[in-house]
Amino acid sequence: MALLAPELVIRIVACIVPLYLIYSLLYPWYISPVRKIPGPWWAGYTKWWLVYKTWMGVRAKTIHDLHLKYGPWVRVAPNEISTADSEAIIPIYGINSDFVKTEFYTYQLRGIPELFTMADRKAHAKRRRELAHLFSMSTITEYEDIIARNVRECMNLIAAEGKHGKASNLYDWWHYLSMDIICDLSFGLTFNMLHEGAENPHVKDIYGSLEIEPVRWHFGWLNKYAHLAPFKFIRDAEACSVRGFERGRRIVHDYMHASEKSHRKDLLQKMIDARDDNGQPLPEDDLNIQATSFIVAGSHTTSSSLTWIVWRILKNPDMLRKLNEELDSALGTANRQDVPSHTFLEDLTYLNCIIKEGLRIDTAVPGSTPRYVPRGGAYINGRYLPERTIVSAQAYTCHRDPKVFPDPDRFWPERWLDETPEMRKFYIPFGAAGPRICIGIHLAYMELRVILAALFHRFDLSFAHYTSDESMDMHELWLANPKAQCLDVIAKERN
Numbered sequence: 001m002a003l004l005a006p007e008l009v010i011r012i013v014a015c016i017v018p019l020y021l022i023y024s025l026l027y028p029w030y031i032s033p034v035r036k037i038p039g040p041w042w043a044g045y046t047k048w049w050l051v052y053k054t055w056m057g058v059r060a061k062t063i064h065d066l067h068l069k070y071g072p073w074v075r076v077a078p079n080e081i082s083t084a085d086s087e088a089i090i091p092i093y094g095i096n097s098d099f100v101k102t103e104f105y106t107y108q109l110r111g112i113p114e115l116f117t118m119a120d121r122k123a124h125a126k127r128r129r130e131l132a133h134l135f136s137m138s139t140i141t142e143y144e145d146i147i148a149r150n151v152r153e154c155m156n157l158i159a160a161e162g163k164h165g166k167a168s169n170l171y172d173w174w175h176y177l178s179m180d181i182i183c184d185l186s187f188g189l190t191f192n193m194l195h196e197g198a199e200n201p202h203v204k205d206i207y208g209s210l211e212i213e214p215v216r217w218h219f220g221w222l223n224k225y226a227h228l229a230p231f232k233f234i235r236d237a238e239a240c241s242v243r244g245f246e247r248g249r250r251i252v253h254d255y256m257h258a259s260e261k262s263h264r265k266d267l268l269q270k271m272i273d274a275r276d277d278n279g280q281p282l283p284e285d286d287l288n289i290q291a292t293s294f295i296v297a298g299s300h301t302t303s304s305s306l307t308w309i310v311w312r313i314l315k316n317p318d319m320l321r322k323l324n325e326e327l328d329s330a331l332g333t334a335n336r337q338d339v340p341s342h343t344f345l346e347d348l349t350y351l352n353c354i355i356k357e358g359l360r361i362d363t364a365v366p367g368s369t370p371r372y373v374p375r376g377g378a379y380i381n382g383r384y385l386p387e388r389t390i391v392s393a394q395a396y397t398c399h400r401d402p403k404v405f406p407d408p409d410r411f412w413p414e415r416w417l418d419e420t421p422e423m424r425k426f427y428i429p430f431g432a433a434g435p436r437i438c439i440g441i442h443l444a445y446m447e448l449r450v451i452l453a454a455l456f457h458r459f460d461l462s463f464a465h466y467t468s469d470e471s472m473d474m475h476e477l478w479l480a481n482p483k484a485q486c487l488d489v490i491a492k493e494r495n
């Protein structure tokens with residue numbers, strides 16, 4: 001076969017390269033099937049700007065600003081769309097949705113599929129069936145003793161600090177308390193973080209492994225080479241992940257082979273007892289990774305929410321007074337040191353409005369919960385999205401739609417006295433209603449009610465020093481927490 005003359009090759013290349021460049025320049029905004037979805041021009045060409053914002057802990061706020069500018073549909077990266085259209089929630093997240101979780105999830109927790117990370121719909125439905133009863137309203141009452149024991153411990157420690165006029169950093173206390181509760185439930189042993197006043201090594205490893213969340217988000221496929229990474233922080237996070245996994249494995253093994261089992265009322269025992277459709281138990285490694293996932297999902301979420309709610313109440317003396325009146329009338333004034341039973345709290349109107357409003361305005365998972373558009377693409381509210389487009393709605397924006405939540409930046413618990421269907425649809429602190437909604441929702445509400453009631457019923461609280469709004473602003477690495485990681489209060493026992 002005759003070779004092409006070099007000049008001809010050069011001419012062909014000289015034609016193709018500029019054509020390719022022109023095509024690439026035109027593609028995102030003139031040719032792509034999502035060209036009509038608005039957004040900053042650079043988002044059509046690269047996701048790197050979003051990687052940077054993720055790294056800086058301001059991803060959700062940045063996307064929110066884009067929604068304010070461009071409307072309910074925004075293109076945030078070449079292949080990624082954010083929506084704040086209420087008509088989009090059910091098609092993406094609802095019960096019959098074929099949209100599946102992206103690799104953002106699947107690379108977490110050593111890549112071993114578990115309830116939170118599973119993308120495959122059938123596998124997820126199977127696991128959810130196996131575990132759903134562990135979190136039903138009737139089952140979680142069995143965990144109340146474990147919760148109450150830890151709450152009592154925590155309140156006594158706060159009381160001891162207040163007695164000596166010392167400030168209590170509630171951010172820390174809620175962190176230790178929520179960890180001790182969820183570790184107690186998930187691994188069947190107490191990590192004593194409340195008493196130590198410090199993180200347990202296992203918890204340190206679990207959270208250490210999450211340090212590279214933004215890296216995983218965008219470069220999940222590099223995960224298996226993390227131990228070879230040129231950056232020490234990536235190697236360290238990987239080492240935490242390996243150590244955490246091995247330690248968890250030992251804990252589960254010891255738990256399963258311990259001689260004394262009769263008193264157990266925790267999640268781990270219930271997971272061990274769970275059977276799949278063929279009567280098979282969960283393998284030990286699955287128990288380990290599932291328990292670890294519960295710890296990640298059920299600790300920071302609860303503790304950050306508690307910190308923000310207490311801060312909001314203390315800023316509003318009228319709300320504080322109303323809450324105290326409600327608690328006193330429901331629980332009496334004689335035994336303030338008792339941890340209230342959840343049955344007395346479930347129907348307390350004001351307490352529940354406060355919690356709902358707290359989770360609306362300061363959401364522990366404020367950002368995108370990304371899903372892939374299924375095979376064949378999808379039409380949502382008249383918009384076509386090609387298959388494998390990443391699409392998501394973020395709570396931070398849904399919770400701030402002024403048509404649904406008037407005066408959205410105001411903490412206003414009373415708005416929940418008159419809850420509309422639109423509010424229900426756009427209220428997604430635990431994810432949207434559907435197969436992937438938080439399985440721990442009842443447990444979370446139970447913890448929030450019991451802890452807030454125990455705190456406000458027992459103590460007169462005041463800020464220990466000036467606490468700026470800035471310091472309580474969120475920092476977000478998917479899970480969000482108050483920037484300063486500090487809420488110093490003086491807690492005096494009420495009589």
Ligand code: HEM
Pocket residue numbers: 115116117128293294295297298299301302305363364365369370428429430431435436437438439440441443444
């Ligand atoms: C205030 C506390 C909590 C908040 C704000 C919260 C929020 C969320 C959100 C937004 C999701 C959906 C994630 C997504 O679709 O990408 C989720 C899922 C999940 N949460 Fe929670 N959560 C909380 C407490 C808990 C607790 C206490 C547990 C208990 C172990 C828990 C376990 C889970 C699990 C296992 C999933 C995955 C469910 C599935 O995909 O089937 N969460 N949570």
